[in-house]
Amino acid sequence: MKNTILLTAVLLLFSSSVFGQNKDTERLENAVEELRKLLINPNESALKKLTLKELSYGHSNGLVENQQEFVDFLLSGKSQFVNIKLEEQTVDLVDNVGLVRHVLLAQTNNEGTVGNIKLGVLMVWKKDRGQWRLLARQAVKLQ
Numbered sequence: 001m002k003n004t005i006l007l008t009a010v011l012l013l014f015s016s017s018v019f020g021q022n023k024d025t026e027r028l029e030n031a032v033e034e035l036r037k038l039l040i041n042p043n044e045s046a047l048k049k050l051t052l053k054e055l056s057y058g059h060s061n062g063l064v065e066n067q068q069e070f071v072d073f074l075l076s077g078k079s080q081f082v083n084i085k086l087e088e089q090t091v092d093l094v095d096n097v098g099l100v101r102h103v104l105l106a107q108t109n110n111e112g113t114v115g116n117i118k119l120g121v122l123m124v125w126k127k128d129r130g131q132w133r134l135l136a137r138q139a140v141k142l143q
Contacts, residue, residue, distance in 0.1 A: 025091050028098045028125055031132040032086070040081045042074040051134045052126060058138035060119050082107040082114070096127035103142065118142045 031050065038047055048071060051057075055067035065073060073079070089102035104119040124136040 024093055024098070024127070028091055028093070028100065028132045029089075031125065031134075032089070032100055032102075032123070035134065036084050036086060039074065039084055042071070044071055044075060047071045047074065049131075049133075052128065055134060056136045057134075058136070060117075060139040060141045078111055080109045082109055098125040098127070098132060099123070100125060104139070 034046075035050055038050065048067065051067050051070070053067050055065075055070060057065045057067075057070040059065075084104060084106040087103045087105065089100065092099045100121075100123040102121055104117070104121050106117050106119075108115045108117060118141070119139040120142050121137065121139045123134060125132045126135045127133075
């Protein structure tokens with residue numbers, strides 16, 4: 001009887017931690033999707049809510065922006081994402097940190113010049129007051 005109770009307790013503990021991790025993974029994937037949409041249609045307050053003040057946003061050309069520079073650049077319209085598709089996404093959780101990798105395929109419009117890009121992206125997200133917020137991002141050109 002003791003063994004059955006102990007086994008049941010262990011299984012409940014394991015299943016609740018796995019369920020919690022799956023829920024965190026789903027919430028993080030939703031935050032990534034929200035960011036994808038905001039890159040196409042930027043909104044200052046939504047971008048600031050989704051990112052941390054300590055943001056380090058690295059572009060594939062080597063430019064690194066802080067939170068305010070990242071938001072200002074998107075809002076400037078100098079470089080626009082027409083559409084974005086994310087492929088091969090993986091999500092790994094370590095405590096309150098999420099690592100997201102994917103391939104980003106996009107059509108851009110940079111001051112009237114239309115282009116297509118394919119990037120490898122690594123993002124570091126931090127769970128802050130129950131919400132996933134972007135702390136760092138680095139992209140590299142593929143092909």
